Amino acid sequence: MxxxxxxxxxxxxxxxxxxxxxxxxxxxxxxxxxxxxxxxxxxxxxxxxxxxxxxxxxxxxxxxxxxxxxxxxxxxxxxxxxxxxxxxxxxxxxxxxxxxxxxxxxxxxxxxxxxxxxxxxxxxxxxxxxxxxxxxxxxxxxxxxxxxxxxxxxxxxxxxxxxxxxxxxxxxxxxxxxxxxxxxxxxxxxxxxxxxxxxxxxxxxxxxxxxxRMLSIVQEMARSSKAITSGDYDGPEILEHRRDEIGDMARAFNEMKRAMKNQVQLLQANNEMAKEIYRKDTEALAMQNLLQQEKMQQLRSQINPHFLFNTINIIKYTAQEEHAEKTDALLSSLSRVFRYSLENNEVLVPVSREIRIVDEYYSLYKARFEEKISLKWNIDRSLVLTDTLVPSFFFQPLVENAFKHGLGPKEHAGTVSLSLTEEEGMLSVLVEDDGVGMDEDQLTKIRSRLLDPPMEGEHIGLYSVCARLKLIDDRCSFEVTSQQGRGTSIHIKMPLMIQDEEQEYD
The missing domain is CATH 1.20.120.30 (Aspartate receptor, ligand-binding domain)
Structure with a gap:
């Protein structure tokens, strides 16, 4: 009683x-x-x-x-x-x-x-x-x-x-x-x-x-919950000696922990399987997109280059007969640019060839804008230009972007500087201009689009270079900085690739 x-x-x-x-x-x-x-x-x-x-x-x-x-x-x-x-x-x-x-x-x-x-x-x-x-x-x-x-x-x-x-x-x-x-x-x-x-x-x-007394049990539950969150279900169980609500809660928590352990183990196994399936599907989709792009590129490259070259040569001979030496030189540069873009199917090419095509392109731009634009090269003496490899048509889109969007809107003369250096096994490419630059909104928009480069629109050459870098090596980096009224710089880092390694990167 x-x-x-x-x-x-x-x-x-x-x-x-x-x-x-x-x-x-x-x-x-x-x-x-x-x-x-x-x-x-x-x-x-x-x-x-x-x-x-x-x-x-x-x-x-x-x-x-x-x-x-x-x-x-x-x-x-x-x-x-x-x-x-x-x-x-x-x-x-x-x-x-x-x-x-x-x-x-x-x-x-x-x-x-x-x-x-x-x-x-x-x-x-x-x-x-x-x-x-x-x-x-x-x-x-x-x-x-x-x-x-x-x-x-x-x-x-x-x-x-x-x-x-x-x-x-x-x-x-x-x-x-x-x-x-x-x-x-x-x-x-x-x-x-x-x-x-x-x-x-x-x-x-x-x-x-x-x-x-109540919080001490709650703290034990919190520590056990954190361990459960990190995937540790093997920690000690909470003591169940109390005979009040806290003891009931501790017993219920321990039972829940044991049930969750079994359930999470099952979910983890299913999740790993789903991740593997998703990864394979993503890789297959990426490969399919790449194949479609290559197929489109092949269709475009099927244009008969002889028609273009013959037409340019006819205009060139006409210019020679008329003693238009400047027009003759421009047509020669244009012919070499077309020949390089249509006949070059290699993924990686020597830096020397990229430099020549940029110089040809610069001569075309120079004829139009004369003293308003200039191009300056800064190349590390330790680099062997004929052996060092870069993606084909790698420099030209960067220089074109600087001419068009940096120096083009500028009222006074401007300069584009292209520097090549070696830094701890990495090739550093720095393209700078002293043009109009960009405000923060424009720069933020370009940086966000570089994360998922589009296939059309403004700055398409810039986005194309960035997208191709992602396919070469995970160590590649592409950084754009700009200040309105002072110019823009593009800094690229990629593994230094030598001629002997060409087959491996292809």
């Missing part, structure tokens, strides 16, 4: 924390209530009593100032304007102090109340006499003014001074008595406040310990 009773009245974790929090919150509200009561029953009366004494003191001081000013005034030759100014200033201060003196019978007691009434009546008479005295002084009637002071105003001020002194003494005595009572009340309230703090701390600590 006892065991059954204990189980029946056992509080679970949630109920214990909830009860502790309720008591904790009640203690906080009781503390707030005690603090509010202290302010209302102790601090406010003390402040009010102190303010009342202060106002009485200020009023007494104003009365003394008026009495001293009048007693020291020389009626036969004194400065009436200064006296009037002093009287008015002190009357204003006295009026302000008198209004703020407590005159409630319930709060100040009968004796103070009678003294305050006497002060108010006497002060009113003194004020009336002061007004009459100021009028006489303004009119210059010194004799009547002095007579009014000695017969009426001076005795009235002396009575007012006596009443004020008595009121001050009474207020100080009453204030001391009230202060002692309020101090005793404040001490009892402080003791009750301290008790509430102790109770609050006890139940707050109890709540804290319950939460810590």
């Amino acid at each position: 006892d065991i059954t009773g204990k189980r029946r009245f056992h509080l679970n974790l949630f109920h214990r924390i909830f009860l502790f929090l309720i008591i904790f919150v009640l203690c906080i509200f009781l503390q707030l209530g005690i603090s509010a009561y202290q302010v209302k029953a102790v601090m406010d009366p003390i402040q009010k009593s102190a303010t009342n004494v202060q106002m009485i003191s200020l009023l007494l001081n104003s009365v003394v100032q008026v009495r001293d000013a009048l007693s020291s005034y020389r009626w036969d030759f004194g400065d009436a304007a200064t006296l009037i100014s002093t009287l008015r200033r002190e009357k204003q201060a006295a009026d302000h102090s008198l209004i703020r003196i407590d005159s409630s019978l319930a709060s100040i007691g009968a004796e103070q109340y009678l003294l305050v009434s006497a002060v108010n009546n006497t002060y009113k008479n003194c004020s009336d006499f002061q007004v009459l005295l100021q009028d006489l002084l303004i009119k210059g009637d010194i004799d009547k003014a002095s007579e009014l002071y000695y017969t009426d105003l001076e005795p009235c001020l002396n009575h007012l001074y006596q009443y004020m002194q008595q009121l001050m003494e009474r207020a100080i005595m009453d204030n001391q008595s009230t202060h002692d009572q309020l101090v005793q009340l404040n001490g009892r309230l402080n003791s009750l406040y301290t008790l509430m703090v102790v109770v609050m701390l006890v139940f707050g600590f109890a709540t804290f310990m319950e939460i810590i």
